[in-house]
Amino acid sequence: xxxxxxxxxxxxxxxxxxxxxxxxxxxxxxxxxxxxxxxxxxxxxxxxxxxxxxxxxxxxxxxxxxxxxxxxxxxxxxxxxxxxxxxxxxxxxxxxxxxxxxxxxxxxxxxxxxxxxxxxxxxxxxxxxxxxxxxxxxxxxxxxxxxxxxxxxxxxxxxxxxxxxxxxxxxxxxxxxxxxxxxxxxxxxxxxxxxxxxxxxxxxxxxxxxxxxxxxxxxxxxxxxxxxxxxxxxxxxxxxxxxxxxxxxxxxxxxxxxxxxxxxxxxxxxx
Amino acid sequence: xxxxxxxxxxxxxxxxxxxxxxxxxxxxxxxxxxxxxxxxxxxxxxxxxxxxxxxxxxxxxxxxxxxxxxxxxxxxxxxxxxxxxxxxxxxxxxxxxxxxxxxxxxxxxxxxxxxxxxxxxxxxxxxxxxxxxxxxxxxxxxxxxxxxxxxxxxxxxxxxxxxxxxxxxxxxxxxxxxxxxxxxxxxxxxxxxxxxxxxxxxxxxxxxxxxxxxxxxxxx
Ligand SMILES: Nc1ncnc2c1ncn2[C@@H]1O[C@H](COP(=O)(O)OP(=O)(O)OP(=O)(O)O)[C@@H](O)[C@H]1O
Ligand SMILES: [Mg+2]
Numbered sequence: 304x305x306x307x308x309x310x311x312x313x314x315x316x317x318x319x320x321x322x323x324x325x326x327x328x329x330x331x332x333x334x335x336x337x338x339x340x341x342x343x344x345x346x347x348x349x350x351x352x353x354x355x356x357x358x359x360x361x362x363x364x365x366x367x368x369x370x371x372x373x374x375x376x377x378x379x380x381x382x383x384x385x386x387x388x389x390x391x392x393x394x395x396x397x398x399x400x401x402x403x404x405x406x407x408x409x410x411x412x413x414x415x416x417x418x419x420x421x422x423x424x425x426x427x428x429x430x431x432x433x434x435x436x437x438x439x440x441x442x443x444x445x446x447x448x449x450x451x452x453x454x455x456x457x458x459x460x461x462x463x464x465x466x467x468x469x470x471x472x473x474x475x476x477x478x479x480x481x482x483x484x485x486x487x488x489x490x491x492x493x494x495x496x497x498x499x500x501x502x503x504x505x506x507x508x509x510x511x512x513x514x515x516x517x518x519x520x521x522x523x524x525x526x527x528x529x530x531x532x533x534x535x536x537x538x539x540x541x542x543x544x545x546x547x548x549x550x551x552x553x554x555x556x557x558x559x560x561x562x563x564x565x566x567x568x569x570x571x572x573x574x
Numbered sequence: 575x576x577x578x579x580x581x582x583x584x585x586x587x588x589x590x591x592x593x594x595x596x597x598x599x600x601x602x603x604x605x606x607x608x609x610x611x612x613x614x615x616x617x618x619x620x621x622x623x624x625x626x627x628x629x630x631x632x633x634x635x636x637x638x639x640x641x642x643x644x645x646x647x648x649x650x651x652x653x654x655x656x657x658x659x660x661x662x663x664x665x666x667x668x669x670x671x672x673x674x675x676x677x678x679x680x681x682x683x684x685x686x687x688x689x690x691x692x693x694x695x696x697x698x699x700x701x702x703x704x705x706x707x708x709x710x711x712x713x714x715x716x717x718x719x720x721x722x723x724x725x726x727x728x729x730x731x732x733x734x735x736x737x738x739x740x741x742x743x744x745x746x747x748x749x750x751x752x753x754x755x756x757x758x759x760x761x762x763x764x765x766x767x768x769x770x771x772x773x774x775x776x777x778x779x780x781x782x783x784x785x786x787x788x789x790x791x792x793x794x
Contacts, residue, residue, distance in 0.1 A: 370694055403700060411698040417691035421713050421792035431699035434709065463793030483699060 314382040321346040321519040327376035338543035347517040351530035354540030360523040410485035414492045416472040418464040424475045425460040450478035470501030490522040592748035606670025611677030636675035649740045665737035684719035724781030
């Protein structure tokens with residue numbers, strides 16, 4: 304990652320976006336996965352990312368979660384650079400210490416839940432708040448129980464993940480991420496590994512988040528109906544950049560670009 | 575040649591005393607090996623590339639040369655470089671070092687067996703790398719590592735007779751001394767065999783028990 308000279312040290316107020324990708328590129332060897340991406344998500348906005356397999360959707364979320372380093376550009380979160388840190392009047396690639404300062408403002412849920420198997424649902428939700436945020440055990444417990452209640456799993460709080468269904472595990476994973484009080488939540492195909500009959504219990508939790516929390520959310524999904532229902536905006540990714548974006552009614556009913564049309568009709572046929 | 579019970583009872587106390595030494599050497603050597611193995615495994619993962627390849631090289635050397643040679647090196651050759659160790663210290667250190675190499679491989683593969691998603695979840699929760707290892711990764715890796723660790727515990731126990739060559743008064747040396755003193759080897763060596771059996775078998779089932787217990791505690 305080269306040091307970035309022409310990027311601002313901070314994004315100016317007012318109306319600054321919660322998330323901003325500025326000329327971001329990422330490649331694996333010769334394969335460019337994110338291609339000079341410019342992308343903003345406003346505070347409190349729910350944005351869905353759709354697109355064909357390999358278009359870079361997951362990579363965008365992983366870059367934002369700092370699971371993956373980017374090669375070019377800068378990502379800002381809440382006005383501050385995430386992937387880079389200021390040094391003098393330049394931005395240089397962030398070190399681990401700086402990342403640890405920034406990372407708590409982002410939470411992520413994964414396709415395969417990734418709960419800690421040796422901990423109960425409650426312990427999973429208390430781990431970050433106690434170890435990272437420094438909450439006392441009892442404060443963390445209160446917070447974890449509230450969230451497990453919210454996702455409808457308070458009666459399962461003492462179960463280990465192996466005793467929970469996929470849908471239940473994913474709801475615990477959502478509670479675990481929320482327990483860190485992130486400003487931005489990322490969902491990467493959180494229903495793709497689930498049996499059809501339990502998808503609803505997870506999407507209902509996400510609906511609830513949209514209604515009740517002013518969280519900024521970015522969701523990669525193949526569930527077009529769900530994306531259409533709850534998103535403020537839908538972005539269609541193609542070849543590592545946004546091919547087309549807009550409010551769901553428009554993008555789904557009147558796609559402007561040929562590739563968007565092809566993708567949407569291919570999906571319709573699959574259903 | 576017939577079995578003499580009188581002689582058996584007569585030599586039993588000194589063999590039991592030697593058993594205590596065998597057990598001591600095994601425990602001390604194994605504790606060293608567990609710690610050394612963990613240090614090697616973690617340094618290979620997190621240390622510099624150079625450090626990693628030095629350790630790799632060292633592990634390969636240890637694993638492809640005889641334990642007996644290593645014991646001789648630490649006891650007879652090291653003093654020429656100013657490192658003078660008692661038979662006990664040299665013996666236990668060699669056992670510890672030798673098995674560190676094997677245990678580090680057990681640890682390494684168990685750490686590798688922890689799914690990548692676990693590391694990523696730790697990162698997403700912003701856990702420190704210390705907490706990631708201690709609270710999340712190592713407990714899960716331990717469950718995978720236990721069977722291998724148990725095997726090496728029993729192997730080490732069976733390797734303690736090699737310490738007799740530098741004069742550590744463990745079972746083999748004691749039995750051999752009894753034999754040459756009385757010109758009778760049947761009883762002492764048979765007893766040694768039985769004692770080793772009585773130590774190895776319970777150790778193996780203890781490890782199995784521990785493994786199951788750990789899995790229950792961890793909810794795996
Ligand atoms: N670690 C990696 N090394 C090499 N290539 C990778 C790596 N991770 C992802 N890729 C490649 O990058 C491209 C984009 O991957 P990404 O996971 O972002 O796609 P996606 O849009 O999420 O696709 P899907 O809908 O299948 O999940 C793919 O071609 C993938 O093979
Ligand atoms: Mg993906």
